Amino acid sequence: MVFALPGVKFDLDMIKKYDTPAPRYTSYPPATQLTEGFTSTDYQRAIAASNQRKSPLSLYFHIPFCQSSCYFCGCNTVISNNKNIAKPYLEHLEREIKNTSNLIDPDRKVLQIHWGGGTPNYLDCDQVEFLWKSITHHFNIDPQAEISIEINPRYVDKDYIFFLREIGFNRISFGIQDFNSQVQKAVNRIQPEELLLDAMSWIKAAKFDSVNVDLIYGLPYQTLQTFRETVKKTVALDPDRIVVFNFAYVPWLKPAQKNIPLEALPKPQEKLEILKMTIEELTNSQYRFIGMDHFAKPNDELAIAQQNHTLQRNFQGYTTHAGTELFGFGATSISMLHDAYVQNHKQLKDYYQAVASDALPVSKGIKLTADDVLRRDVIMCIMSNFHLHKQKVAEKYHINFDEYFAQELDALKPLEADGLVSISSKHIQVTEIGRLLVRNIAVVFDIYHHNQDKHFSRTI
Known part of the structure; x- marks a missing residue:
């Protein structure tokens, strides 16, 4: 089912209330x-x-x-x-x-x-x-x-x-x-x-x-x-x-x-x-x-x-x-495979040394868990399309969506009360007001975000 795309509304009070640090979610985990x-x-x-x-x-x-x-x-x-x-x-x-x-x-x-x-x-x-x-x-x-x-x-x-x-x-x-x-x-x-x-x-x-x-x-x-x-x-x-x-x-x-x-x-x-x-x-x-x-x-x-x-x-x-x-090449570049993210060395000398020895110039990375992959799908659906179809996620990952994300759905209630998101038995829909604050909605599903505020820019 295709939903008509809403416009975007600028609600100054909501923006001031929710202008807090959060990841930009070019990846999950960040x-x-x-x-x-x-x-x-x-x-x-x-x-x-x-x-x-x-x-x-x-x-x-x-x-x-x-x-x-x-x-x-x-x-x-x-x-x-x-x-x-x-x-x-x-x-x-x-x-x-x-x-x-x-x-x-x-x-x-x-x-x-x-x-x-x-x-x-x-x-x-x-x-x-x-x-x-x-x-x-x-x-x-x-x-x-x-x-x-x-x-x-x-x-x-x-x-x-x-x-x-x-x-x-x-x-x-x-x-x-x-x-x-x-x-x-x-x-x-x-x-x-x-x-x-x-x-x-x-x-x-x-x-x-x-x-x-x-x-x-x-x-x-x-x-x-x-x-x-x-x-x-x-x-x-x-x-x-x-x-x-x-x-x-x-x-x-x-x-x-x-x-x-x-x-x-x-x-x-x-x-x-x-x-x-x-x-x-x-x-x-x-x-x-x-x-x-x-x-x-x-x-x-x-x-x-x-x-x-x-x-x-x-x-x-x-x-x-x-x-x-995604495969990234060159100093600082990041590769984004289905279940692993990898970053190359940032400093040229380290990058050169690794490549010269015919090693992959890996500086750091992460192997994603099954929960990471599931949460990434949820977060990216919200971030990209302002909409999530619960049943599609449930069928893809063999879960009961409302049970698996019971805490998250509870945490979304204040945002729903403020008009940022609409939640039904089948869908999570970001509203016209919520589109500018979509990071605040997505972060609810991020289990890594606790005590990580210092790493991220503010949502607005």
């Missing part, structure tokens, strides 16, 4: 549960079990390098203007691809590929081609695969964009963050409006299948009016998807943020007003609120998948390929 007790031997066993399932593949390649530091950034990056630094990294990345792919059944099709970072277009065209040839040599790429790349628009020209399209990329993403020059200067990411317009025009001329752009609210010197202008200019660019991230000021975790003037950050009340305005502007411009911080056109695959209750989440965010298993 990545904070990965431990160093999980070894490369454990990973090899997980890959062998994965081969038995014969699931299609999703591949992620991490390019950690950036030419300069964006003060808002929370990614794992290496800042360097010395482009020679990429050469040994690509050599080790190729070796990791070879060693890992040798353990994976070559008949398994790759349905998704994503290059992230850092700044993947830190690589020149020859380096992009080198990595691309390594991937296509070692993996069986489906002709209809989604192949996406993140770019920094400050470091591309028309020829580079067309080269990416010709080599095989069909989806592209770039960060706008904010059009306002004062904001850009404060976060050390100056990119004039003309530059952004050029980048989008080249992307459209190259006929990419889908374009995603990122915005960030809560940055220094932002006001309701200035960010409204940014949102309107972004809509005028006509991207297929828009992601609006909440800036988390955590200088104790990300030292570069110490360069941001604290007094210039918008106050909490204005930040909420900016979020409310953004949602209104985008939904009034026919973008559908997918969830968390994502918006998409109604004909976009994400919106269609959500309408059909087949949308999923993984470490790359929302995805339409529910049955794939």
Whole structure:
């Protein structure tokens, strides 16, 4: 049974009440549960079990390098203007691809590929081609695969964009963050409006299948009016998807943020007003609120998948390929198999040392229990589709849903009383008010969350 997708309502009182830390649920268990007790031997066993399932593949390649530091950034990056630094990294990345792919059944099709970072277009065209040839040599790429790349628009020209399209990329993403020059200067990411317009025009001329752009609210010197202008200019660019991230000021975790003037950050009340305005502007411009911080056109695959209750989440965010298993390559990357998550070494020296010895560069991981897999399914259904069909879960996992989750259903009663969720004998449905607070609903089913608040950002 397909439910009509509700809109989203901004209830300030509920947002203030429930604005507490919670995981973003790009995985369950959250990545904070990965431990160093999980070894490369454990990973090899997980890959062998994965081969038995014969699931299609999703591949992620991490390019950690950036030419300069964006003060808002929370990614794992290496800042360097010395482009020679990429050469040994690509050599080790190729070796990791070879060693890992040798353990994976070559008949398994790759349905998704994503290059992230850092700044993947830190690589020149020859380096992009080198990595691309390594991937296509070692993996069986489906002709209809989604192949996406993140770019920094400050470091591309028309020829580079067309080269990416010709080599095989069909989806592209770039960060706008904010059009306002004062904001850009404060976060050390100056990119004039003309530059952004050029980048989008080249992307459209190259006929990419889908374009995603990122915005960030809560940055220094932002006001309701200035960010409204940014949102309107972004809509005028006509991207297929828009992601609006909440800036988390955590200088104790990300030292570069110490360069941001604290007094210039918008106050909490204005930040909420900016979020409310953004949602209104985008939904009034026919973008559908997918969830968390994502918006998409109604004909976009994400919106269609959500309408059909087949949308999923993984470490790359929302995805339409529910049955794939994700293999990550490069420093810091995370692999997400059906019953195991694995993270590579974060430091280049550790990553290089492991790969050079032909070991899988495993830093930490986790083997999922049967309960983990069940709870992941429940949480991801709620996070992705704002709806859960109890009986389908019960039949899939051979449980009585209401008995198995009796404590959780009891814990949801206050949220139901506040209008965030509607619970019946057959369904759990997130309401229009609850969609902005979906993490608060999902966390009820998370048995790891107790005393873990310090690890996570706030829900709004």
